[in-house]
Amino acid sequence: MSRIIADLKGFATQYLRSKVGAFFAFAFPILLILLFGAIFTSSEGTMLTMPVQNLDDGPYSVALLQSLNSTGVVKIEMISPHEDLTKYISDESLSLALLIPRNFSLEVVSAMAQNHSRLVNVTLFGDVSASTFGTAQAVLGAATTGLNYMLEQAQPTVSFDTKPVKERMSFMDFFLPGVVGITVMTTSLYSMSSICASYRERGYFKLLATTSLRKHEWLISKFMFYSALLYVSLFATFAVGRIAFDMKSNMTPMALVLIPAGAFLFVSLGMLIGVAAKDPESSVALANVIGFPMMFLSGAFFQLEAMPSLIRTIAAFMPLTYFNNGLRDTMVFGNTASALANLGILMVLGAVFFVLSSRLMSWKER
Amino acid sequence: MSEVIIQVENLSKHYPPDVKAVDDISFMIKPRQIFSMLGPNGAGKTTTVEILEGLRNPTSGTASIFGVDVTRDYAKIRSRVGVLPQNFEPFDELKPPEAMEYWAGLFDRRISKKEVNDLLESVGLTDRKNLISKKLSGGEKRKLGIALSIINNPELLFLDEPTTGLDPKARRDLWRLVEDIRKKGTTVFLTTHYLDEAEKLSDDVAIMHKGKIIARGGPEELIAEYGKMTVVVLVGVGKDGLREISRRGITATEEEGDVMVPVRDPSEMRTVFAKLSALELNVKDMYTRRQTLEDVFLGLVGAKMEEGVLKE
Numbered sequence: 001m002s003r004i005i006a007d008l009k010g011f012a013t014q015y016l017r018s019k020v021g022a023f024f025a026f027a028f029p030i031l032l033i034l035l036f037g038a039i040f041t042s043s044e045g046t047m048l049t050m051p052v053q054n055l056d057d058g059p060y061s062v063a064l065l066q067s068l069n070s071t072g073v074v075k076i077e078m079i080s081p082h083e084d085l086t087k088y089i090s091d092e093s094l095s096l097a098l099l100i101p102r103n104f105s106l107e108v109v110s111a112m113a114q115n116h117s118r119l120v121n122v123t124l125f126g127d128v129s130a131s132t133f134g135t136a137q138a139v140l141g142a143a144t145t146g147l148n149y150m151l152e153q154a155q156p157t158v159s160f161d162t163k164p165v166k167e168r169m170s171f172m173d174f175f176l177p178g179v180v181g182i183t184v185m186t187t188s189l190y191s192m193s194s195i196c197a198s199y200r201e202r203g204y205f206k207l208l209a210t211t212s213l214r215k216h217e218w219l220i221s222k223f224m225f226y227s228a229l230l231y232v233s234l235f236a237t238f239a240v241g242r243i244a245f246d247m248k249s250n251m252t253p254m255a256l257v258l259i260p261a262g263a264f265l266f267v268s269l270g271m272l273i274g275v276a277a278k279d280p281e282s283s284v285a286l287a288n289v290i291g292f293p294m295m296f297l298s299g300a301f302f303q304l305e306a307m308p309s310l311i312r313t314i315a316a317f318m319p320l321t322y323f324n325n326g327l328r329d330t331m332v333f334g335n336t337a338s339a340l341a342n343l344g345i346l347m348v349l350g351a352v353f354f355v356l357s358s359r360l361m362s363w364k365e366r
Numbered sequence: 367m368s369e370v371i372i373q374v375e376n377l378s379k380h381y382p383p384d385v386k387a388v389d390d391i392s393f394m395i396k397p398r399q400i401f402s403m404l405g406p407n408g409a410g411k412t413t414t415v416e417i418l419e420g421l422r423n424p425t426s427g428t429a430s431i432f433g434v435d436v437t438r439d440y441a442k443i444r445s446r447v448g449v450l451p452q453n454f455e456p457f458d459e460l461k462p463p464e465a466m467e468y469w470a471g472l473f474d475r476r477i478s479k480k481e482v483n484d485l486l487e488s489v490g491l492t493d494r495k496n497l498i499s500k501k502l503s504g505g506e507k508r509k510l511g512i513a514l515s516i517i518n519n520p521e522l523l524f525l526d527e528p529t530t531g532l533d534p535k536a537r538r539d540l541w542r543l544v545e546d547i548r549k550k551g552t553t554v555f556l557t558t559h560y561l562d563e564a565e566k567l568s569d570d571v572a573i574m575h576k577g578k579i580i581a582r583g584g585p586e587e588l589i590a591e592y593g594k595m596t597v598v599v600l601v602g603v604g605k606d607g608l609r610e611i612s613r614r615g616i617t618a619t620e621e622e623g624d625v626m627v628p629v630r631d632p633s634e635m636r637t638v639f640a641k642l643s644a645l646e647l648n649v650k651d652m653y654t655r656r657q658t659l660e661d662v663f664l665g666l667v668g669a670k671m672e673e674g675v676l677k678e
Contacts, residue, residue, distance in 0.1 A: 006471020014459040211472035
């Protein structure tokens with residue numbers, strides 16, 4: 001044990017003095033959280049800005065705008081009635097605009113007199129491929145329904161309950177486990193593959209082989225180091241998420257078990273890459289070939305359920321998918337049983353990679 | 367302590383298709399000596415050393431240290447052996463005292479601050495102890511390597527070409543260090559292709575060539591056995607002078623404008639001088655010197671020297 005501690009201490013000193021290592025363990029996840037937090041959260045919440053040109057001067061256009069406002073999710077910006085709307089949209093690069101036509105109120109009165117035999121339309125301009133367009137359609141649908149109720153003087157028969165927005169999970173709660181997953185993977189996999197290849201090239205393995213330290217002790221010390229490092233990284237990232245973005249996801253005991261399981265898996269996979277690569281340069285290339293697709297296709301940034309089936313199939317073969325899913329299960333959804341299943345998969349994959357890499361790794365003549 | 371530290375018998379290491387890196391060598395080393403394995407690059411020195419360090423398996427033959435078979439049971443003697451490998455590179459981000467504490471820990475040793483400071487002092491790194499290793503010079507790195515190699519107080523120390531690439535001052539510093547280590551009772555196995563180094567440091571020398579040991583003995587014994595004992599040096603005579611001398615039936619060699627004439631005894635020297643006096647040579651200076659290990663080696667192997675290093 002004293003040799004493991006000695007190796008752990010020596011390795012930790014070297015690692016933490018290396019700026020690259022410290023960046024990927026600490027700065028990288030915190031930067032990701034801050035950047036994505038800045039993009040996906042703001043003081044305005046999820047308010048959608050909706051530019052409106054109102055050419056009508058009657059009461060029903062005002063009622064429609066009030067109905068839109070009452071949804072609480074749009075911020076109306078008025079466009080002057082004198083503007084050419086099509087040109088204005090083009091000039092201002094708007095992805096969304098609502099046109100209330102001239103004589104809208106008169107048309108509404110006329111339609112009501114004719115027992116709703118025809119509909120009076122407003123026009124929603126927008127980029128149908130933009131994600132905001134769907135939201136705008138839904139909001140407008142809700143506003144026109146509200147107006148219709150008002151016009152008929154009918155009492156709403158369906159109601160719904162509301163909860164304060166702050167208690168709901170946000171995108172950032174979903175995102176945090178993904179950031180932790182990416183950090184565990186990049187820190188362990190990229191670092192270990194490069195260390196194994198450079199240790200071999202610089203003769204460090206031969207040097208270590210002349211000491212009393214055994215290969216399995218060296219491997220255990222690496223696993224211990226990366227687990228400890230990633231705990232610190234996890235807590236730092238979690239604290240930043242809580243303080244900066246008021247995240248609601250929880251630090252659970254299962255999450256604390258998943259961290260060393262992830263470290264074990266990716267340290268072992270990194271060793272396997274380092275053993276297979278000819279030199280440090282090719283180990284970096286090989287680690288990128290394996291690690292880079294995992295960053296984007298394992299559900300770290302986006303929910304896999306929303307992805308095409310081909311991507312979901314590919315993701316099923318990626319170890320990081322199970323790590324992300326496990327963390328999300330326990331931290332976001334509180335589903336321990338599902339997290340446990342993912343933990344099992346991680347342990348099995350980790351054991352396979354560990355056995356393979358320790359069998360193939362030689363400190364002696366290759 | 368056993369009277370034999372290293373025992374090697376019929377040791378061979380072959381690589382496909384037909385490279386014989388080590389070819390059926392046998393030798394033994396006694397305690398508290400500096401044993402030098404001498405040979406040009408590719409002679410098989412490092413392969414031999416790495417077999418003894420448990421880092422390579424031989425194709426055939428046996429090698430034992432302290433009576434333990436290194437191929438099967440090297441782990442049993444690991445803590446009694448120190449190693450400075452060829453082209454040693456320290457761990458970049460560790461300062462020398464940190465590297466020493468780290469290395470001691472790998473041998474289950476706790477090393478006190480005083481021991482660290484004493485060791486730094488003995489290898490001349492006291493004033494460099496606050497630098498991380500990658501900022502040390504080549505000679506300083508090698509000194510740190512020697513400090514690490516003796517951190518476990520080994521009974522046997524392997525130094526594989528410890529002075530290669532170092533400047534003359536750094537080489538002399540390391541020689542002093544190696545002599546100090548031997549004085550403390552450690553047996554030193556040194557490989558080198560510097561003949562002056564082997565002659566200066568060694569009690570026992572094995573000359574290795576193409577995987578075989580072609581001569582063995584103390585430096586003086588080798589010079590006595592294979593050398594001509596005295597060399598007459600004719601300074602500035604050049605190749606023209608060499609041709610004239612050779613025409614008179616005198617055996618001589620030319621090196622950097624000087625002609626060397628080996629003589630075995632005083633009577634032969636008188637004969638040679640008589641012949642030389644009959645020639646009209648443009649001699650700038652003339653002196654005699656003892657033959658060195660270098661002369662012996664060059665005669666045995668047919669190698670040549672380039673900047674003090676043996677070349678095939």
